[in-house]
Amino acid sequence: MTYCLAMSLEQGLVFASDSRTNAGVDHVSTFRKMRIWEKPDDRVLVVLSAGNLAITQYVAALVDQGAKSDDPKKNIYLAETMFDAARILGAYVREVHGHDAKHLKEHGAEFALSLIFGGQIKGEAPRLFMIYSAGNFIECGEDSPFLQIGETKYGKPILDRVVTRDMDLMPATKCALLSLNSTIRSNLTVGLPIDLLVYHKDEFKVGVHHTIREDDPYFQKIGQLWGEGLRNLFQVLPDPPWGDEV
Amino acid sequence: MTYCLAMSLEQGLVFASDSRTNAGVDHVSTFRKMRIWEKPDDRVLVVLSAGNLAITQYVAALVDQGAKSDDPKKNIYLAETMFDAARILGAYVREVHGHDAKHLKEHGAEFALSLIFGGQIKGEAPRLFMIYSAGNFIECGEDSPFLQIGETKYGKPILDRVVTRDMDLMPATKCALLSLNSTIRSNLTVGLPIDLLVYHKDEFKVGVHHTIREDDPYFQKIGQLWGEGLRNLFQVLPDPPWGDEV
Numbered sequence: 001m002t003y004c005l006a007m008s009l010e011q012g013l014v015f016a017s018d019s020r021t022n023a024g025v026d027h028v029s030t031f032r033k034m035r036i037w038e039k040p041d042d043r044v045l046v047v048l049s050a051g052n053l054a055i056t057q058y059v060a061a062l063v064d065q066g067a068k069s070d071d072p073k074k075n076i077y078l079a080e081t082m083f084d085a086a087r088i089l090g091a092y093v094r095e096v097h098g099h100d101a102k103h104l105k106e107h108g109a110e111f112a113l114s115l116i117f118g119g120q121i122k123g124e125a126p127r128l129f130m131i132y133s134a135g136n137f138i139e140c141g142e143d144s145p146f147l148q149i150g151e152t153k154y155g156k157p158i159l160d161r162v163v164t165r166d167m168d169l170m171p172a173t174k175c176a177l178l179s180l181n182s183t184i185r186s187n188l189t190v191g192l193p194i195d196l197l198v199y200h201k202d203e204f205k206v207g208v209h210h211t212i213r214e215d216d217p218y219f220q221k222i223g224q225l226w227g228e229g230l231r232n233l234f235q236v237l238p239d240p241p242w243g244d245e246v
Numbered sequence: 247m248t249y250c251l252a253m254s255l256e257q258g259l260v261f262a263s264d265s266r267t268n269a270g271v272d273h274v275s276t277f278r279k280m281r282i283w284e285k286p287d288d289r290v291l292v293v294l295s296a297g298n299l300a301i302t303q304y305v306a307a308l309v310d311q312g313a314k315s316d317d318p319k320k321n322i323y324l325a326e327t328m329f330d331a332a333r334i335l336g337a338y339v340r341e342v343h344g345h346d347a348k349h350l351k352e353h354g355a356e357f358a359l360s361l362i363f364g365g366q367i368k369g370e371a372p373r374l375f376m377i378y379s380a381g382n383f384i385e386c387g388e389d390s391p392f393l394q395i396g397e398t399k400y401g402k403p404i405l406d407r408v409v410t411r412d413m414d415l416m417p418a419t420k421c422a423l424l425s426l427n428s429t430i431r432s433n434l435t436v437g438l439p440i441d442l443l444v445y446h447k448d449e450f451k452v453g454v455h456h457t458i459r460e461d462d463p464y465f466q467k468i469g470q471l472w473g474e475g476l477r478n479l480f481q482v483l484p485d486p487p488w489g490d491e492v
Contacts, residue, residue: 153399157428161473162480170485178480182403198488208488222483227407229483233475234408234424237468239416242444242454 001189002150004033004048005159005176006116008128008140011169012201013118016176017048018150018184020191034195035060037067039077040205043121045085046197050150051113051133052104055096059113062092082127083139086117090135097135114149119199126201154186155179169198173208174222181223194219247435248396250279250294251405251422252362254374254386257415258453259364259445262422263294264396264430266437280441281306283313285323286451289367291331292443296396297359297379298350301342305359308338328373329385332363336381343381360395365445372447400432401425415444419454420468427469440465 004017017033031053037045047063049056066074066088079085093113101111111133118128118140128140130147140147145165148156155178162175173196183190198208212219250263263279279302283291293309295302312320312334325331339359347357357379364374364386374386376393386393391411394402401424408421419442429436444454458465 151399153397153432154403156432157400157403158476158480160432161476170489171480173486173488174483175480177486178483186399186402186406208486210488218484218486225483226479229479230404230407230476233472233479234404234417234421237420237424237471237475238464240419240423240454240464242419242456243416 001187002033002050003148003152003155003180003183003187003190004050004116004150005146005148005152005155005179006046006048006118006128006140007146007163007172007176008118008126008165009145009169009172010166010201012203012207013046013120013126013128013199014169014172014176015046015048015116015118015195015197015199016173016180017195018180018190019193019195020189021053032195034197035063036197036206036209037063037076038206041122042204043077043119044199044204044206045076045119045121046117046199047089048116048149049113050115052109052111055100055111055113056115058096058100059089059092059115062095063089066092079121081124082119082121082129085119085121086129086131086137086139089115089117089131090137093131093133094135097133116147116149120201120204122204126199151183151187151190155183158182169200169207173198177212177219177222178226181219181226247433248279248296249394249398249401249426249429249433249436250296250362250396251392251394251398251401251425252292252294252364252374252386253392253409253418253422254364254372254411255391255415255418256412256447258447258449259292259366259372259374260415260418260422261292261294261362261364261441261443261445262419262426263441264426264436265439265441266435267299278441280443281309282443282452282455283309283322284452287368288450289323289365290445290450290452291322291363291365291367292445293335294362294395295359296361298355298357301346301357301359302361304342304346305335305338305361308341309335312338325367327370328363328365328367328375331365331367332375332377332383335361335363335377336383339377339379340381343379362393362395366447366450368450372445397429397433397436401429404428415446415453419444423458423465423468424472427465427472
């Protein structure tokens, strides 16, 4: 499984992804799920992927191949808007579907993928999309400032409680890491390292870009403080008043 | 959807279930998912159910019908152990499967159910089981003191962090309610009222038994304090040290 999330905030974008891939518990590996296409002073495009690894790698390879083309419908470096770039990605997803879906089905496997796609192209504000297996997509709106793919549920309560579009990028990054921390703790199929990318609006270059491993002091520290803080908070909440009813 | 959980602790058992049932968002209703069979001084048996409502109601009706029989393989009041009672429930699940599964399949529906079954029969310690669609079951062990069915993921991180077999029943009840609070907050298909039951070991009668509605002052209070506490805790955790890298 996988857990990736991204936030679309007033000050920019935050992306985070785990790197655990499994096909049954006997086949657990580490694969990066974050891919970046950057052209300084012009655009930063980021894709996070969940689903069948063969499919997501195929789509990424087509994007890379298309990046050498002169055709603005194939080359995400030539797309004029994020919407156009999302359409290019959707078209590649459909190309892989045409190529693989029937064969997967013969082997009882689903054509399963989902992508988070975000970034900024000069002339536009930063934008964030979710692209589905069918190659269609939605854009993240004002009222729901984050998108998640993969094993999304364990890490959603903290996002629901904390994330707002006007929050600063570093607190938002902290929140993303706590969401991943909760997920990794409760689900074996999501694991370190975490790829983290923070994009500051109108910079047109990657801002913070870190790979967070087991020994990362900040990730260790907030994980420990968060766990202790939750247990302390739990302790100080009043017990139910029904204890003496028996 | 549904969310039910139960804990098997040294001092007894805690059961909690929501009561939202939906078949698509156009058909959202309130149905209780907790059923109790009690014979004071002899046994308390509790079932929490998730899955197709027609199936879970059918199983419960068979249990009620069987409770009039003289056959200890059909009557959970005559079962000598919780294991025997779980076998009776499993047999009823299989009876409903034989009756309905083929017809459901013709309509594209799965035979989907899961039950949490717990309680105490005189002569034994309290025990807790999970019964599957196939009528087979597992028993909750020393190392994993809780079981969940339905929409389990949102509310699992708090359980993973807090629940231990030696905790008192009222703190455990508080934890169960916080787990439901997080789930209800993040998932529309899980909703109030909550049925709550606390069984004290060797009492052989239902201890606390409450229906918690919107206006329950304790549930409101811990929900509010938990939300505020989480946001405060989030604020005081240090921000990532990478903010000045850009």
